Amino acid sequence: MIRALLWILGAILLGGIVHLSTVLVMPQAATQDAYARLLPLTPVNAMVPLAAPTAENSIMPLMDPAFAAAVCRYDLSAGAIKLNAPLSQAYTSVTFYTRNSVAYYAIDDRAAGRRAIELDLMTPEQHAQVPEGEDVTAADRLIIESPTKTGLIVLRALAPEPGLMPMARRALANAQCRIGPVQ
Amino acid sequence: MRLLFGSCFALILAAAIGLGATWLTITRGLAFGSLTIGAWTARPKSGSVDIDPYARATIARTGELPLGTGDGVAFYARTDDAGNNFDGRCTFTISGVTPAARYWTLTLYDPDGRLVANTIDRHGFTSAEILRDIEGRFTISVAPRARPGNWLPTGGIERYVLVWRLYDTPIGVATRTAKEAPMPAIVRKACS
Numbered sequence: 001m002i003r004a005l006l007w008i009l010g011a012i013l014l015g016g017i018v019h020l021s022t023v024l025v026m027p028q029a030a031t032q033d034a035y036a037r038l039l040p041l042t043p044v045n046a047m048v049p050l051a052a053p054t055a056e057n058s059i060m061p062l063m064d065p066a067f068a069a070a071v072c073r074y075d076l077s078a079g080a081i082k083l084n085a086p087l088s089q090a091y092t093s094v095t096f097y098t099r100n101s102v103a104y105y106a107i108d109d110r111a112a113g114r115r116a117i118e119l120d121l122m123t124p125e126q127h128a129q130v131p132e133g134e135d136v137t138a139a140d141r142l143i144i145e146s147p148t149k150t151g152l153i154v155l156r157a158l159a160p161e162p163g164l165m166p167m168a169r170r171a172l173a174n175a176q177c178r179i180g181p182v183q
Numbered sequence: 184m185r186l187l188f189g190s191c192f193a194l195i196l197a198a199a200i201g202l203g204a205t206w207l208t209i210t211r212g213l214a215f216g217s218l219t220i221g222a223w224t225a226r227p228k229s230g231s232v233d234i235d236p237y238a239r240a241t242i243a244r245t246g247e248l249p250l251g252t253g254d255g256v257a258f259y260a261r262t263d264d265a266g267n268n269f270d271g272r273c274t275f276t277i278s279g280v281t282p283a284a285r286y287w288t289l290t291l292y293d294p295d296g297r298l299v300a301n302t303i304d305r306h307g308f309t310s311a312e313i314l315r316d317i318e319g320r321f322t323i324s325v326a327p328r329a330r331p332g333n334w335l336p337t338g339g340i341e342r343y344v345l346v347w348r349l350y351d352t353p354i355g356v357a358t359r360t361a362k363e364a365p366m367p368a369i370v371r372k373a374c375s
Binding site: 027037096105156 | 185232234239242252254286307346
């Protein structure tokens with residue numbers, strides 16, 4: 001009897017370990033995460049508009065249909081990324097995701113405070129190589145550190161009414177995401 | 184012989200417990216650090232690097248991109264205020280006030296996060312297009328058939344999820360109470 005209880009106790013402990021390890025491994029093992037879904041649709045280091053979600057077809061689940069969206073799938077191994085996103089009239093935001101869909105930085109148009117959102121995205125190593133003086137003189141240029149070499153930059157512009165969707169799409173069409181030196 | 188039988192039994196039981204618990208928590212969505220106001224639940228930490236491992240695993244499985252904390256916060260509802268599950272064949276009304284935000288959107292999804300087909304091609308409302316009364320309050324009818332005013336069609340599906348997204352809002356990780364974030368009330372009306 002006691003022996004059977006010991007076996008069950010051992011099984012529960014082992015089950016707990018199995019549970020925790022599968023939860024931790026899941027983000028690496030997932031084959032249909034957002035990055036994998038966008039991989040065939042997006043070139044690397046370029047901003048491309050995403051198709052609006054419809055009832056029949058949506059690139060990712062739970063996309064907000066009131067927003068026009070564009071995505072830049074980045075790879076920082078060739079150098080830092082320069083992002084330039086003109087603002088639409090209503091509400092524009094930029095969100096940075098790691099390879100595993102963790103949103104590590106997000107900024108909206110009001111926080112950016114100008115006519116465009118301008119950012120430099122780099123790895124911590126690349127950031128360390130930026131000469132210090134330039135960091136100070138370019139204080140109005142935001143530098144974001146990416147925790148992973150690859151990831152996603154998602155630009156979203158709100159269409160407050162359906163009729164304003166073309167306006168939101170036009171604003172996103174001028175956004176740029178490219179490899180460039182930090183000035 | 185007994186040892187072999189015991190260890191086999193223990194291993195099978197361990198796998199069942201471990202994988203079963205993982206499946207349950209990932210599909211049901213275990214809510215660490217969640218903020219619940221009325222029928223609405225948000226997980227503000229999911230939009231930051233402080234996201235918990237369960238939310239990470241859920242997001243990896245569904246393939247969604249969570250709303251970033253500097254962008255906004257998303258509240259989810261699957262039931263009305265009394266705990267009745269949403270049913271696309273019934274009428275539910277959403278009314279009251281919303282927390283401070285520059286813009287908000289309300290969207291109806293099926294349980295898998297897809298938009299629902301309907302005759303007027305409406306999947307939600309934004310704060311700019313909603314009809315309000317003189318005092319600035321609004322009522323949204325979530326119903327299978329047309330209603331006067333703000334009608335959000337359900338397409339007659341059995342279960343759905345409502346997502347209320349607040350953009351440029353002070354509501355976030357530090358928010359604790361309904362006083363800071365008054366969410367609209369959801370009430371079930373007639374079923375057809």
